Amino acid sequence: MALLSNTAVLLGKELRTEFRSRELLTTTVVFILIVIVLFSFTFDPTSDESRRFGSGLLWLAFLFAASLMLQPCFLREQTNDTLSALRLSVSDPFAIFLAKLAANTLFLLLTELFLLPLFAMMYNVPVVGVLPWLVLVFALGSLGISIAGTALSAISAQARMRELLLPLLMLPLLTPILVASTEITKGLLDRAPYVQWKGIGFLAIFDLVFLTVLWLFGEYLLEE
Amino acid sequence: MVKNALAAVAVFLLLGAAAYASFFIAPTDAKQGLIYRILFFHVSSAWTGLTAFFICFVGNLMYVWRREPRWDWLGISAAEVGLAFTTVVLVTGPIWAHPVWGIWWTWDARLTSTFVLWLLYVSYVLLRTLVEEPDRRALFSALFGIFAFLDVPLVFGSIRWWRTQHPQPIVMGGPGAGLDPTMWNVLRFSWLAMLALMTLLLMARYKLEAMRGDLEIVRREAEGT
Numbered sequence: 001m002a003l004l005s006n007t008a009v010l011l012g013k014e015l016r017t018e019f020r021s022r023e024l025l026t027t028t029v030v031f032i033l034i035v036i037v038l039f040s041f042t043f044d045p046t047s048d049e050s051r052r053f054g055s056g057l058l059w060l061a062f063l064f065a066a067s068l069m070l071q072p073c074f075l076r077e078q079t080n081d082t083l084s085a086l087r088l089s090v091s092d093p094f095a096i097f098l099a100k101l102a103a104n105t106l107f108l109l110l111t112e113l114f115l116l117p118l119f120a121m122m123y124n125v126p127v128v129g130v131l132p133w134l135v136l137v138f139a140l141g142s143l144g145i146s147i148a149g150t151a152l153s154a155i156s157a158q159a160r161m162r163e164l165l166l167p168l169l170m171l172p173l174l175t176p177i178l179v180a181s182t183e184i185t186k187g188l189l190d191r192a193p194y195v196q197w198k199g200i201g202f203l204a205i206f207d208l209v210f211l212t213v214l215w216l217f218g219e220y221l222l223e224e
Numbered sequence: 225m226v227k228n229a230l231a232a233v234a235v236f237l238l239l240g241a242a243a244y245a246s247f248f249i250a251p252t253d254a255k256q257g258l259i260y261r262i263l264f265f266h267v268s269s270a271w272t273g274l275t276a277f278f279i280c281f282v283g284n285l286m287y288v289w290r291r292e293p294r295w296d297w298l299g300i301s302a303a304e305v306g307l308a309f310t311t312v313v314l315v316t317g318p319i320w321a322h323p324v325w326g327i328w329w330t331w332d333a334r335l336t337s338t339f340v341l342w343l344l345y346v347s348y349v350l351l352r353t354l355v356e357e358p359d360r361r362a363l364f365s366a367l368f369g370i371f372a373f374l375d376v377p378l379v380f381g382s383i384r385w386w387r388t389q390h391p392q393p394i395v396m397g398g399p400g401a402g403l404d405p406t407m408w409n410v411l412r413f414s415w416l417a418m419l420a421l422m423t424l425l426l427m428a429r430y431k432l433e434a435m436r437g438d439l440e441i442v443r444r445e446a447e448g449t
Contacts (some may be wrong), residue, residue, distance in 0.1 A: 148371070155364045159354040169351060169368060172343040173375050176382035183386040198385065206378055213374060217367055220288060 003098070006090045010099030017076075018107065028069045028111045035061040036119055050123035055185035058119060059178055063145065066108055067167035070149040073100055074157040083222065093219040097150060101214075104146040105139070112138045130188040133195055137188070140203040141181040147210045148173050154221040176206055228428075235420045242268075242410075242417035250410040262320045263407075268414040269312040270338070272422050276306030277345065277373065279426070284369035287362055293437050296362035299369060300352060301429035303345050305422055310342045333384035340379045344372040358440055 018024055039057045043049055077083040086096050116134065120127040127134060149170050156166040184199040246264035253260040283299035286292075317335065318328040329335065348369055355361040403411070 151371070152368070155351070155368060158360060158364070159351065160356070161354050165351065165354055168347050172340055172347060173371060175340050176375070176378040179382040179386055202382065202385070209374060209378065210371075213371060217288060217370060220363060220367060223363065 003092050003095050006092065006095035007098040007102070010086070010090070010095055011102050014099055014103035015106075018103070024069055024072070024107055025111060028065050028107070029114055031068060032061045032065045032111060032115050033118070035064065036115070036122065040122070045123055047124040050125050051186075051189050051191065054119070054123050054125055055189055056182045058185065059141070059182045062108065062112060062142070063171065063174060063178060064167070065111070066104075066142075066145045066149055067170050069107065070104060070146070070153045070170075071156075071163060071166055073104065073150055073153040075153075075162070078157060087222055093222050094215055096222065097154075097214055097218045101143075101146045101150040104150055105143045108142040108146060109138055112142065125189050127189070130193045133188050133193075134185070136200065137181055137184050137203070140200065140207060141177055144177045144203060144207045144210065145174060147207060147214060151210075151214050151218065151221060177203070180206070231424060235417075235424045238417040238420050242414040245410045245413055250407050251404060256324055259320060259323050262316055264411055264414040266313060266316040266320060267411060268418040269309045269316070271415050272418040273306045273309035273313060275419065276302045276309060276422055276426070277341070277376075280306060280345075280369055281373040284366040284373070287366040288370070291363075293358075293362065294434070296366065297430050297433040297437060299362075299366060300349070301426050301433055303348050303369070304429060305425045307342065307345050307349065308425070309418070309422065310338065310345070313338060314342060331383075333380060336383050337376065337380040341376055344375065348372060358437070 036057070039061070043053055074083065077086065087093060090096060113135070116127060116138075119125070149166075152169045152173070153166055156162045156169065159165050180199050180202045184196045184203075187194050187196050187199075242264065246261050250261065250264065252258060280299050280302035283295045283297075283302055287295035287299060317338075321330070322328050348365060351368055352361055352365045355364055
């Protein structure tokens with residue numbers, strides 16, 4: 001119970017920090033928007049082509065955006081060495097991770113949902129009918145990205161070339177998320193939409209495996 | 225010194241015997257002809273590479289648990305040796321695929337996941353070059369290694385489940401049930417030879433890393449006083 005209450009307090013702190021400036025959210029939205037526009041030049045964006053390539057485009061954009069968005073996650077704790085304070089204030093260091101990854105999932109999901117209507121409009125792909133399923137896939141995918149990304153940003157924050165290192169560590173590790181989410185989204189954007197339960201189960205398993213590894217080993221990432 | 229030289233000679237004799245067996249003992253494949261003989265090199269390297277990555281994973285786990293530098297040395301040594309063998313796999317694969325399948329590469333589950341595996345361990349080695357402090361470097365790379373190793377089955381599963389509509393290997397994507405018993409035996413023997421080579425390389429690399437570790441301690445002591 002202490003874990004949950006600690007996490008809730010820390011999550012509140014993460015959300016307050018972000019919503020004071022909204023820096024992360026605005027830059028991520030603009031970044032994904034740029035990618036979506038640039039992608040339209042790489043193929044003929046008719047409705048049929050977009051159904052084939054759109055899901056991959058979206059998830060690649062999300063993945064790259066996440067690899068930028070997760071950079072400051074632990075980095076900004078370094079400026080005033082607030083990480084030591086955080087470590088002292090909670091009984092279980094897993095709460096720090098839990099709060100950060102919950103916040104990151106939420107930020108990622110918000111930007112994705114904000115950009116979905118724009119994508120649907122610009123690429124002529126209707127999404128209203130399958131919206132609940134899309135939200136589910138976005139949530140599970142973003143959770144997976146955030147779990148791995150939050151753990152790795154704790155590593156990259158203490159290395160040289162950290163801006164390059166995080167995508168380098170994160171992107172190959174997240175191949176399963178990219179493959180699974182892209183394929184499920186493709187099924188949902190189809191002319192005759194269908195839900196791939198197997199894929200949703202796969203995403204859930206990925207999230208669970210990585211969350212377990214983080215729970216087991218996360219505290220070592222925060223060592224002095 | 226003499227022991228090392230003897231071990232090296234033994235390993236090279238073993239490799240020579242494996243090469244002889246691959247060329248002269250294993251029968252020629254009815255469909256593929258001579259080119260299939262690359263299997264004994266390709267597949268045994270693949271298995272050896274995976275064995276090395278597993279050793280790396282064990283080293284990583286042990287380091288996180290015991291915090292002794294020797295497990296870190298084992299981790300990096302095994303990762304580099306595994307990378308060498310996996311590179312052999314990725315190079316011999318297209319050489320084999322081109323005459324048999326007519327293409328250099330296909331995004332099939334095994335090929336793609338081997339490539340992702342290779343990328344993950346390249347990242348592992350790169351990560352180590354970018355963290356200065358030795359204890360921190362050891363801990364971080366060990367934790368990343370654990371993530372990476374556990375990711376591999378997920379990568380393989382995801383690609384296999386979804387990317388099956390792509391051209392599949394037509395003839396013998398690997399040693400299937402159809403492999404001739406003599407071929408199987410030669411393959412097992414080749415693997416044994418490769419494992420011996422891996423052990424030799426691993427021990428040499430480990431010694432090098434141990435010396436580097438000692439050197440670092442001496443240097444820090446010298447700078448500290």
